[in-house]
Amino acid sequence: MTEILTPRLLLRPWQEDDLLPMAEINADPAVMQWIGDGSVLDLEQTSDALERWEEEWDDEGFGLFAVELLGSGELIGFTGLSVPHFLPEVLPAVEAGWRLGRQFWGQGYASEAAQAVLEWGLQDRGLEHVISISRVGNKASENVAHKLGMTLERETTHPEYGTPLNVFGIDLTEYVG
Numbered sequence: 001m002t003e004i005l006t007p008r009l010l011l012r013p014w015q016e017d018d019l020l021p022m023a024e025i026n027a028d029p030a031v032m033q034w035i036g037d038g039s040v041l042d043l044e045q046t047s048d049a050l051e052r053w054e055e056e057w058d059d060e061g062f063g064l065f066a067v068e069l070l071g072s073g074e075l076i077g078f079t080g081l082s083v084p085h086f087l088p089e090v091l092p093a094v095e096a097g098w099r100l101g102r103q104f105w106g107q108g109y110a111s112e113a114a115q116a117v118l119e120w121g122l123q124d125r126g127l128e129h130v131i132s133i134s135r136v137g138n139k140a141s142e143n144v145a146h147k148l149g150m151t152l153e154r155e156t157t158h159p160e161y162g163t164p165l166n167v168f169g170i171d172l173t174e175y176v177g
Helices: 016-026 043-060 109-124 139-147
Strands: 009-012 064-069 075-082 095-100 129-135 151-157 164-171
Touching: 009 075, 009 109, 016 043, 016 075, 016 095, 043 075, 064 095, 064 109, 075 109, 095 109, 109 129, 109 139, 129 139, 139 164
Parallel strands: 095 129
Antiparallel strands: 009 064, 064 075, 075 095, 129 164, 151 164
């Protein structure tokens, strides 16, 4: 699996000792309020998610990276590419996504990590188009999508939870890196 280095971050494969810090991130209601139905995830659910994320690397040739802070080696969350199976109307599509622990918000880490992943996906993985899906009202994620050069492509509704969603996207031809 690939590693990506940015000025402040290491995007790397998941390690066994990432489970507990990622479970702490997933257990924070402020972090999870915009994801799915807004429910937090426990240790077992996080472990299951990590297994799915690792399987996607095998199935798709891309997936979610663990994001490590270079200065401390601390896991701060994830970023990466995935297929948004939960929203069939956008398929086939590849989504850039991110989730960071609350103490790491507002410092530009999500944008820095997502920019590196977008560039990797478009230039190294040969993707022609990448999207980002966020719940309406999640201004922080919308800001990251805008910083990536993405524009709003459609408004829709989550098929399971009924929550309004925005789908942002960018084509390889629009990407300026």
